[in-house]
Amino acid sequence: MGYDGGRADNLAGDMLVGPTHSHSTISFDGKVELDALQQFYSERGNDFCLMSEHIEGLNTDAIEQMLARYRALPERRCLMIPGIEIDDLHILIYGVERAHPFQSYEDLAAKYYEDGAFIVVSHPAKIHGPLPDVIHPWIRGVEVWNSRHDGRHNPRDKSVELWRELHRADPRVVPLGAMDFHSTPTTRTCRSVWRHRASRATSSTRFARTVT
Numbered sequence: 110m111g112y113d114g115g116r117a118d119n120l121a122g123d124m125l126v127g128p129t130h131s132h133s134t135i136s137f138d139g140k141v142e143l144d145a146l147q148q149f150y151s152e153r154g155n156d157f158c159l160m161s162e163h164i165e166g167l168n169t170d171a172i173e174q175m176l177a178r179y180r181a182l183p184e185r186r187c188l189m190i191p192g193i194e195i196d197d198l199h200i201l202i203y204g205v206e207r208a209h210p211f212q213s214y215e216d217l218a219a220k221y222y223e224d225g226a227f228i229v230v231s232h233p234a235k236i237h238g239p240l241p242d243v244i245h246p247w248i249r250g251v252e253v254w255n256s257r258h259d260g261r262h263n264p265r266d267k268s269v270e271l272w273r274e275l276h277r278a279d280p281r282v283v284p285l286g287a288m289d290f291h292s293t294p295t296t297r298t299c300r301s302v303w304r305h306r307a308s309r310a311t312s313s314t315r316f317a318r319t320v321t
């Protein structure tokens with residue numbers, strides 16, 4: 110896990126690298142167009158990006174339109190894997206492959222869980238009190254370090270402890286680092302880009318699930 114300080118080519122074997130938790134202008138507060146973001150990540154040796162567009166402002170039709178935009182991206186090194194962030198539930202849903210009608214965010218998240226999406230607890234620093242009960246069975250990862258909320262220097266102890274606790278109960282729960290990317294990074298933030306490694310897989314959902 111984590112940034113290796115060099116390009117993806119330096120990694121041994123057949124591993125792929127890429128960042129998690131990124132927003133394009135599909136998110137209400139994203140500043141970079143999806144196409145430009147894919148180009149940016151591709152030029153820096155990333156093979157994939159787990160995207161996390163804010164659910165606020167997205168209904169079923171908008172999710173369908175979002176997926177069409179992801180499908181229309183050109184062939185570049187970096188595979189942009191569509192995903193959704195639901196702040197009300199403190200989760201990121203990576204590997205969204207279709208639009209669902211939904212009654213509530215819980216309902217939507219449950220459908221993506223059934224589809225096999227990779228569901229992660231987002232920035233635990235922002236969570237006050239216990240996790241919502243409904244998300245427990247879905248959790249396969251915890252953001253132990255979100256550099257937007259935890260700073261660029263160290264992961265947050267509380268977040269690492271949450272991951273340890275969930276990992277003890279279910280060893281499939283992995284730790285993740287994230288930039289929570291919203292706008293064009295400076296060279297400094299570029300260097301601190303979190304990149305994760307994954308083995309190759311066929312669908313973007315299966316791909317998202319192999320990230321550790």
Ligand SMILES: [Zn+2]
Pocket residue numbers: 132136138139163291
């Ligand atoms: Zn945001």
Ligand SMILES: [Zn+2]
Pocket residue numbers: 130132161194289
């Ligand atoms: Zn975010």
